[in-house]
Amino acid sequence: METVEFERIGIMGAGSLGIILGAYIAEKRQVDLIVSSKATADALTTNGARVVGKVNKTVPVHALRAKDMEGTYDLFLYMVKQTANGTAIPQMLDHSHDNTVVCTLQNGLPELAVSEAFSQDRTVGAPVSWGATAIEPGVSMLTTPINEAYFALGSMTPRGSKYLPNIQAILELMCTVHTSDNLLSLRWSKLVINTVMTGTSTAIGGSFAKVFDNDWALKSAAYVGRETIEVISASGTSMGIGELDFSKIFSFDSDETISKTMKNIYNLWNGSRQAEASMRQDLLKGRKCEVDSINGIVVDVGKKHEVLTPMNDLIVDIIHAKEAGTIPVNASCKALFEAKIAEIETASKVR
Ligand SMILES: NC(=O)C1=CN([C@@H]2O[C@H](COP(=O)(O)OP(=O)(O)OC[C@H]3O[C@@H](n4cnc5c(N)ncnc54)[C@H](O)[C@@H]3O)[C@@H](O)[C@H]2O)C=CC1
Ligand SMILES: CC(C)(CO)C(=O)C(=O)O
Incomplete structure (x- = not known):
């Protein structure tokens, strides 16, 4: 060649x-x-x-x-x-x-x-x-x-x-x-990591450690990942970086299986627990960040394929509010996340 x-x-x-x-x-x-x-x-x-x-x-x-x-x-x-x-x-x-x-x-x-x-x-x-x-x-x-x-x-x-x-x-x-x-597949696999870790940690106002150290945050991250996978699947894109099978990792439908997803998230990225997500670094410097190109993409593609993305919607809204200064950058927004989890679990009936 x-x-x-x-x-x-x-x-x-x-x-x-x-x-x-x-x-x-x-x-x-x-x-x-x-x-x-x-x-x-x-x-x-x-x-x-x-x-x-x-x-x-x-x-x-x-x-x-x-x-x-x-x-x-x-x-x-x-x-x-x-x-x-x-x-x-x-x-x-x-x-x-x-x-x-x-x-x-x-x-x-x-x-x-x-x-x-x-x-x-x-x-x-x-x-x-x-x-x-x-x-x-x-x-x-x-x-x-x-x-x-x-x-x-x-x-x-x-x-x-x-x-x-x-x-x-x-x-x-x-x-x-x-x-x-298959570059598109590489891109979407990275978007899973970014929506889950970069989006969640920025919205809850801390490093990756803050996600791992709070059950409600880790659970929110699991829902972010599941939604992102559903959007990817609806868009017809296949995925794969290395050996990781994100569709399996983020598939859950019970308390037991969501706990497994939460453990997997921890095991995959706890090695980077001191990471301050790139979006959070921008917010800390008083700059606008890439949320519309990260969780916002999932929301947009989800709309196109009629897949609901309530957790990604919440993250986009919180991060825009942090950019605008109406929510402090370090605020955890715990009550908003817990209310969203309750809403998703009630709507799904199964959980
Ligand atoms: N920081 C991270 O951990 C990761 C970041 N990324 C992605 O990589 C990209 C870069 O991220 P970071 O390195 O965190 O960004 P950064 O904001 O730390 O660095 C970008 C640099 O580009 C400079 N810059 C801006 N406009 C320029 C111009 N016109 N010409 C030359 N330099 C210019 C900025 O002054 C800044 O120093 C982003 O898309 C981010 O999402 C991907 C993986 C991890
Ligand atoms: C998740 C991470 C740190 C790369 O692994 C990243 O891409 C970001 O923060 O933007």
Whole structure:
């Protein structure tokens, strides 16, 4: 099979995730860490990219502001929040040639916006399994044990698959990469993780630990996952990252089986209990977050296929209220979640 080499690589958006991936890549080969602020570019240039948490390392890097980019890149590893697509995608286009490839590592279904600018053949996706928390400019905390961290990788079209082997080799400088010829399935599997863990922890106002340490929150997370699976199934998408069978994990219909789902959630993600979800990090900084691209997608696709999504609806509403300041960011909203669980269980009659 024809493969494509990438000489000039840029990490577009070296924040929580990008600092860490940038550090691993820069240990072995050329990569530019592209950021939006001068303070961050200066901190990275002066101090290097510093990884703390599950791994400790500091690596000298080449960093610059997006507006200081020169020439063109062969590959962008795209790690800006979807809320900043409107600025970042045109900036990448200005520094692209006809064969530039964009690999988006964002959450949600981010290939749609990227491919409108770069074509489907030149857009590939790499959902990220691991968590990272920005500590200060140039410093990020890896919150997932490195041996549990992986990327999934797929192209939007068969023609785009020629880019995958070399992108895989670049991402493997950090951790395992699972490739698939079904990118949509990889995306929805990641959306399960995000709706369950990122959505629930942000709505209840804490790190992943707050979900694991409160039965009502863990139970809410189980309902979020079950709804998300029902929506995926109604949309006709198949799923699969590695060996996990989310349809089985989130299938329950009794007290006993919901307890099993809650235990499974705990076992799967308790290793990342110190993770502050990416949406929560935005709320803590007073920014809007990606909820419409995460739990909001489940709500939208659910409406299209007439699947009810009461728990995802609640999470979207709470997170929007936290963005607007009508609910404090750290509020647990326990009463709202307990009332929603009671409503779902009464409506289902079985539970
Ligand atoms: N943080 C996490 O644990 C995870 C995040 N994700 C996803 O990865 C993506 C990135 O997330 P984070 O790293 O958490 O975001 P972040 O907000 O920490 O980092 C993004 C960086 O992009 C910079 N930026 C914004 N506009 C820019 C522009 N025009 N040009 C260059 N840089 C620009 C920001 O200043 C920021 O430093 C999101 O879609 C998120 O959902 C996926 C898995 C885990
Ligand atoms: C769940 C997590 C931390 C990755 O595993 C993530 O994607 C996020 O917080 O946005």
